[in-house]
Amino acid sequence: MSKLNHIVILTGAGISAESGIDTFRSEGGLWEQYPIEQVATPEGFAADPALVHNFYNMRRAALKTVKPNAAHIALAKLEKGLHARGGSLTIITQNVDNLHEQGGAENVIHMHGILTSLLCQFCGHRWESHEDTSPNDSCIACQRRSGPRPDIVWFGEMPYELDRIDQVMSQADLFVSIGTSGAVYPAAGLVSEARRRGTKTLELNLEESQGSYLFDESRLGKAGDIVPKWVAEVLAA
Structure with a gap:
């Protein structure tokens, strides 16, 4: 895997489900x-x-x-690792829980709000x-x-921080979607935006999503298993 410095990750319900949400x-x-x-x-x-x-x-x-699981903790480790080498990780989450923060992540955008x-x-x-x-x-x-x-953010309301999301997407080397169904917009449209910009794309999900065909690569399995493995690959590159 080539060295990546600026990664944007979209997370959905699948990453928190393993914590019992x-x-x-x-x-x-x-x-x-x-x-x-x-x-x-x-x-x-x-x-x-x-x-x-x-x-x-x-x-x-x-x-x-509930507590953060191995996937949440691995993403916090990735954030620290990228920062140490001058890079960045931005987590855009559709989830309204605070498990990313509990797991140690700091740069989190809650586009649908937080409990x-x-x-x-x-x-x-x-x-x-x-x-x-x-x-x-x-x-x-x-x-x-x-x-x-x-x-x-309720149905019929505008998601939060769309301008900031657009900014970080424009700077990304890689866009990753973790635990999402690919059914809820505008989040589901981020992979298409990444492709338009020429950004590499990766899906980590329990099963194929509605938008799996849009990703350069798709890895299937439990987030608690496949996310830490992928993080280790990125940090070792």
Whole structure:
């Protein structure tokens, strides 16, 4: 493997599933337990904020019971290794958990938001929070009651930091997709963007995704197995 200095990685639910995070698309997953219209849309929040707060309270509580797996830890090792030789790693994640950070990674873009953050729907202020929330809470900035909502990108809303994502994609030697279905846009379109720029592409996934044919190389297996192996190859190059 040739030496790589600037790598951009997109991660999806597959990398966190091995840590025990319930995924929306799995059989018996959250999509089946709660209609997305109720808990993952602005309209659902407006109709029943208590239901939405309770749903994300459960997800936040579940997050406290899981740990980063070998794939998360390997990516943090890769970040440090690339930095030591003057390179960089940017992780763009569709996941709303903080397992990348728990595993030691620092340069993480949460394009769909994160469970450990709240957003005031009135003034736009964001702040870190690991506690339960309710419709009776007030924003810590503007003090308006019922201002806080989960800092999550719901259906119909624009993903975060698209300009920054475009910038790091333009500088990448390699684009890697880990544990994604290739079904959710705009994240699913990043491989096509990488190809347009002439960037090498690699997929690491449990099984072939909808966009596997777009990648220069595809390696299949559990993230906890194949990601550390690939990281070792990159750092040894």
